[in-house]
Amino acid sequence: MALRIGGASKSFSDHKVLDAVDFDLAAGEVHALLGENGAGKSTLMNILSGIYTADAGRIEIDGAPVSVSGPAAAVALGIGMVHQHFKLVQPFTGRENLHLAASGLPVVPPRATVDAQISELVIRSGLDVALDVPVARLSVAEQQRIEILKTLLLGARILVLDEPTAVLTDAEADGLLSLVRDLAAQGHAIIFITHKLREVISAGDRVSVLRRGRMVLANRAVEDVTRDDLSSAMIGGQDVAVTKRAGARSGADLLSVSGATVMDGGATFVSGANLTVRAGEIHGLAGVGGNGQRELAEAVLGMRPLADGRVVLEGHDLKAASVAARRGVGMRYIPADRSADALASNVTLADNLAATAVRTGALGRGLVWPGRIRAHAGSLIEAFGIAGASGGARRPVRLLSGGNAQKVILAREIDGDARLIIAHSPTRGLDVAACAYVHDRLIEAASRGAGVLLISEDLEEILALSDRISVISRGRIASTADGRPDRAQIGDLMLGHA
Amino acid sequence: MLESVTLERRSGAGPVLNAASFVGALALGVALSLAVLVAAGVPTKALFEELVVQVFLSPAGLARTVTMATPMMFGALAAALCLRLKFWNIGIEGQLWLGAICATAVALYDIGGPLRLPLMMVAAMVGGALWILPSVLLKTWLGVSEVIVTLLMSNIAYLLLQHLLFGAFGDPTFNFPTSPVFDDAERLARFGWGDVNAGVALALVAVAVAALTLGATRFGFAARFVGDNPRAALALGFPALRVLLVSVLAGGAMAGLAGGVIVAGTEFRLTQAVGLNMTFNGIVIAALARNTPAWIPVWAVFIAGLNVAGASLKVFYGVSEGIVLVAQGVILLALVTGTFVTTYRVRFARRGLA
Amino acid sequence: MTIAVTAWLGAMPGFMAPLLLAALGLLLCERAGVLNLGVEGVMALGAMVGAAMSLAGWSPWAAMGAGALGGLAVSLPFMVAVIVFRAPQISAGLALAAIALGASAALGRGASHKPFPGLENMTWGGDWAALPVVGRMLFQQDAVVYLTLILAGLMALWLMRTRAGLRLRAVGEDPATADASGVDVQLYQFGAVAVGSLLIGLAGAYLSVGGSNIWTEGMVAGRGWIALALVVFAQWSPIRAIGGAVLFGGAEALIPRLQAMGVEVPVYLLSMLPYALTIGVLVLMALSKRARQAEPGFLGRAYIRQDR
Numbered sequence A: 001m002a003l004r005i006g007g008a009s010k011s012f013s014d015h016k017v018l019d020a021v022d023f024d025l026a027a028g029e030v031h032a033l034l035g036e037n038g039a040g041k042s043t044l045m046n047i048l049s050g051i052y053t054a055d056a057g058r059i060e061i062d063g064a065p066v067s068v069s070g071p072a073a074a075v076a077l078g079i080g081m082v083h084q085h086f087k088l089v090q091p092f093t094g095r096e097n098l099h100l101a102a103s104g105l106p107v108v109p110p111r112a113t114v115d116a117q118i119s120e121l122v123i124r125s126g127l128d129v130a131l132d133v134p135v136a137r138l139s140v141a142e143q144q145r146i147e148i149l150k151t152l153l154l155g156a157r158i159l160v161l162d163e164p165t166a167v168l169t170d171a172e173a174d175g176l177l178s179l180v181r182d183l184a185a186q187g188h189a190i191i192f193i194t195h196k197l198r199e200v201i202s203a204g205d206r207v208s209v210l211r212r213g214r215m216v217l218a219n220r221a222v223e224d225v226t227r228d229d230l231s232s233a234m235i236g237g238q239d240v241a242v243t244k245r246a247g248a249r250s251g252a253d254l255l256s257v258s259g260a261t262v263m264d265g266g267a268t269f270v271s272g273a274n275l276t277v278r279a280g281e282i283h284g285l286a287g288v289g290g291n292g293q294r295e296l297a298e299a300v301l302g303m304r305p306l307a308d309g310r311v312v313l314e315g316h317d318l319k320a321a322s323v324a325a326r327r328g329v330g331m332r333y334i335p336a337d338r339s340a341d342a343l344a345s346n347v348t349l350a351d352n353l354a355a356t357a358v359r360t361g362a363l364g365r366g367l368v369w370p371g372r373i374r375a376h377a378g379s380l381i382e383a384f385g386i387a388g389a390s391g392g393a394r395r396p397v398r399l400l401s402g403g404n405a406q407k408v409i410l411a412r413e414i415d416g417d418a419r420l421i422i423a424h425s426p427t428r429g430l431d432v433a434a435c436a437y438v439h440d441r442l443i444e445a446a447s448r449g450a451g452v453l454l455i456s457e458d459l460e461e462i463l464a465l466s467d468r469i470s471v472i473s474r475g476r477i478a479s480t481a482d483g484r485p486d487r488a489q490i491g492d493l494m495l496g497h498a
Numbered sequence B: 001m002l003e004s005v006t007l008e009r010r011s012g013a014g015p016v017l018n019a020a021s022f023v024g025a026l027a028l029g030v031a032l033s034l035a036v037l038v039a040a041g042v043p044t045k046a047l048f049e050e051l052v053v054q055v056f057l058s059p060a061g062l063a064r065t066v067t068m069a070t071p072m073m074f075g076a077l078a079a080a081l082c083l084r085l086k087f088w089n090i091g092i093e094g095q096l097w098l099g100a101i102c103a104t105a106v107a108l109y110d111i112g113g114p115l116r117l118p119l120m121m122v123a124a125m126v127g128g129a130l131w132i133l134p135s136v137l138l139k140t141w142l143g144v145s146e147v148i149v150t151l152l153m154s155n156i157a158y159l160l161l162q163h164l165l166f167g168a169f170g171d172p173t174f175n176f177p178t179s180p181v182f183d184d185a186e187r188l189a190r191f192g193w194g195d196v197n198a199g200v201a202l203a204l205v206a207v208a209v210a211a212l213t214l215g216a217t218r219f220g221f222a223a224r225f226v227g228d229n230p231r232a233a234l235a236l237g238f239p240a241l242r243v244l245l246v247s248v249l250a251g252g253a254m255a256g257l258a259g260g261v262i263v264a265g266t267e268f269r270l271t272q273a274v275g276l277n278m279t280f281n282g283i284v285i286a287a288l289a290r291n292t293p294a295w296i297p298v299w300a301v302f303i304a305g306l307n308v309a310g311a312s313l314k315v316f317y318g319v320s321e322g323i324v325l326v327a328q329g330v331i332l333l334a335l336v337t338g339t340f341v342t343t344y345r346v347r348f349a350r351r352g353l354a
Numbered sequence C: 001m002t003i004a005v006t007a008w009l010g011a012m013p014g015f016m017a018p019l020l021l022a023a024l025g026l027l028l029c030e031r032a033g034v035l036n037l038g039v040e041g042v043m044a045l046g047a048m049v050g051a052a053m054s055l056a057g058w059s060p061w062a063a064m065g066a067g068a069l070g071g072l073a074v075s076l077p078f079m080v081a082v083i084v085f086r087a088p089q090i091s092a093g094l095a096l097a098a099i100a101l102g103a104s105a106a107l108g109r110g111a112s113h114k115p116f117p118g119l120e121n122m123t124w125g126g127d128w129a130a131l132p133v134v135g136r137m138l139f140q141q142d143a144v145v146y147l148t149l150i151l152a153g154l155m156a157l158w159l160m161r162t163r164a165g166l167r168l169r170a171v172g173e174d175p176a177t178a179d180a181s182g183v184d185v186q187l188y189q190f191g192a193v194a195v196g197s198l199l200i201g202l203a204g205a206y207l208s209v210g211g212s213n214i215w216t217e218g219m220v221a222g223r224g225w226i227a228l229a230l231v232v233f234a235q236w237s238p239i240r241a242i243g244g245a246v247l248f249g250g251a252e253a254l255i256p257r258l259q260a261m262g263v264e265v266p267v268y269l270l271s272m273l274p275y276a277l278t279i280g281v282l283v284l285m286a287l288s289k290r291a292r293q294a295e296p297g298f299l300g301r302a303y304i305r306q307d308r
């Protein structure tokens, strides 16, 4: 047995992220680690590579207990990790990054030796990549190759790949999977984290599943488990199905975006996008993250300028309108990144809930007394069942859990005057109950006659909720003639061939 | 098995810990400052007399302290109003000098007839606001660091002050670089209590207006969002840029007014020494008040007391006034270091798993 | 005219050297991610210590060494605050500036306004020093000027060509990655700020020992702040810092020259030149995308390993 982790526990400020987790790994195997967002996969691996300090537990390598006292110790023990968010110094070249990594070896080889090793490694592994340009100019796939080279250069025997395929195209992912198999064949022990069952089945030897910090399915041979076993382990046997929408009636066009082009710093994020959302409709916009979703949403809301095109909401031409004016005609926004784009984390829960009401003057035009703000917030806290605001509405909103933080945003955004709700990945990182809650609210808003533009990477969510579906790929929006593409058609559209 | 220290960011500190860390850091800072004073030659026995009785408990001493606290309240507002928007105003002195210059110009050129004095105060505010304007514009348009620009603008303002004192504003009957003395109509009223003057009323009004605006208006509400998360503020439809501009300009205006009340309230003329060290005083007071206007008067009096005491220590014990600056520096360093306790949790954990 | 230009250029290196030394010191701190707003005060302390030691009969070199050490000593609390306790760097830096300025005023009272023998110019290159225009500038300066230029070159080499330099840059750019590569982030920051403070202290000491040969309170007169801007201008490169220091030193050297030539200039307005120039240069830098990218990515922030 190459590696055994026993009883690993970890909490972040009283939030238990790992609860007595056991895990083991053999030389020459690819061990797939599955789990939903926030299950604790990265945390476990960060403990293994010395970045996080566990609260309890032990690690054995080749049967002997070891202490991973820090990243350097992990390197010395032959543990290498390709992090979910690459650990590369962006302005440095690939070679500089490799030298930096090599300087952490217990015995630092001379620079010429490192250069020779790099050349040799590139040839041996076939990981061909430009090493003398700043990493920032490389594609993610290329950056990933440098990360893998890094672990190999450091002589890692235990290799952790944290969601390596999430950022890759299918072809790139296939290449990576075969590299992983090769490395395993050479005797490396590999932990492969992924969300994709297909990859588990095609590349994994054994599989484990983490759910909310517990190992719910441990060290099973891939042949012995079914897809259903895995998916029910991941989400905990609860009903997978998202609330289905029963045939909604949709009315006239509410929002129409035509020829929208969004540019920033010379790059084009959205080009010539056309899209309509009807009253009472949920329009799903599917697509892999980073294809212009955020920029499109922000341009519709007026946070960034449109280089070209029009945005019309119920007859109001909004091309030059401010965010406040757009909100004034009923536009609402639930951004993907709650803490970065929606909440002021250090401001109180009450203020965050009351933000819109205060801005529009609903709580007073001249003086706005804190008491009125708290009363307003109090009614929303009750109506939306926002829990866990320990200490009440006067505590900073950052103390809320993800699900409750999202409820704060819903409570603020989905009011009676909402006409168009742009919801971007509204269930990201939420547990099943919170997801259902968010979906119900969106459906409710639509059935009141509002339009919902649901932007999501989660295809299940899109398919379950949407009346019509479009796909965004490299800043272009496409759909089928009837606006109801099926799964296969969506896949095609995502690849950019319609 | 290695016992070692790891840091973890706290999601939030409770009110008790907050208060304890503040009081603890302040106590540490004050204790170290006292040690510095003693090392500089102040007898231990004299400390209480000089630092408490003479500056806070004797009527004359308290008058000196309140007089000195008056411009400091404006200086602290200048720091706090900007800092609430995460804008570092490190050029308070420059804005103060411009305020003093503008007020002096109104006085020397006899502008405004019966409204001279109010006009001087308005001119001081305008001068201060104009002097901070380039830094906020450069920051919002081009992302130039306001830290450096406000600092440099201060140096330029000082040279401008000297240029005027050795030239257009100079008093020809005098060898020192000072302006002629102001007329009675150009002086803020005194209350017959030392040099305490109407400036203190102005300062308290400014503090009250700031507190009310920040605490109970839509503008103050917006400022909280813009200061904490400008992107979220933008998405919510708050006019983020305008809020920043208005707050920072108001900060500059307060600094200018500090200059105005010094020349019209205590000095009655413009000199080279007007408002020296106000940048630092303002930032220390704002840090002590945690950028909350309502606390500013209290801490302004505290820091003013320290400075008044410093002046008398200089006379009686030959202690340099530099020591007061050291003491303030030590207090500020202790305060900001104290935020460690509320921001991070220290864990003595077994590293890795072993 | 030639004589005036020769004299101006001859005086320039003496103004350049302290700016460059301070900028190099700051550059090291910032490359490690630490913004050091204490610079003005630390220079003041270095100047005072250098003067006091000179008056005590120390040789100029020993006195400057003492000034450098004084700079280091006064910076220690700041280093502990920002590196160990992760105190906000701007406030902590201002506190350091106040402590050092106050200390230099308090400790230096006995040394004020007393002239002392300072550093001698080197005369080398024989007759070349008599060359018109560039003769004095190139061949008749004190050793510190030459050593500072060499130091800039060495620092550039060290940063860009050695493994330790690579690690230091990584610490300021992306401490999480440096940490994951086994670099002791705090240790590098300590080292960088310590050496940086020595250089900044030395820059101050040179002002009194190498330049004016007398110490007065406030003699640093904003040069620390200019050095801070100089680092931005130099895009964090020691070699470019030379160019910037020459520019700012030249502007500073111009003022006494013009006065000496009897040109009727509003001297205080003219003295604004270096500051105005600095702001102008910052604007130009901000307009250039490349310059903006040169800033160390983690400058001014606190690194905690367990942060995401």
Ligand SMILES: Nc1ncnc2c1ncn2[C@@H]1O[C@H](COP(=O)(O)OP(=O)(O)OP(=O)(O)O)[C@@H](O)[C@H]1O
Binding pocket: A012, A017, A035, A036, A037, A038, A039, A040, A041, A042, A043, A044, A084, C306, C307, C308
């Ligand atoms: N450094 C940290 N500080 C505070 N909380 C953290 C930290 N790292 C992770 N968490 C929390 O721990 C939980 C588990 O996070 P982790 O990143 O391990 O999940 P994951 O399984 O890797 O999810 P994903 O698929 O999204 O990568 C989450 O709730 C997350 O918010």
Ligand SMILES: [Mg+2]
Binding pocket: A041, A042, A043, A084, A162
């Ligand atoms: Mg993860």
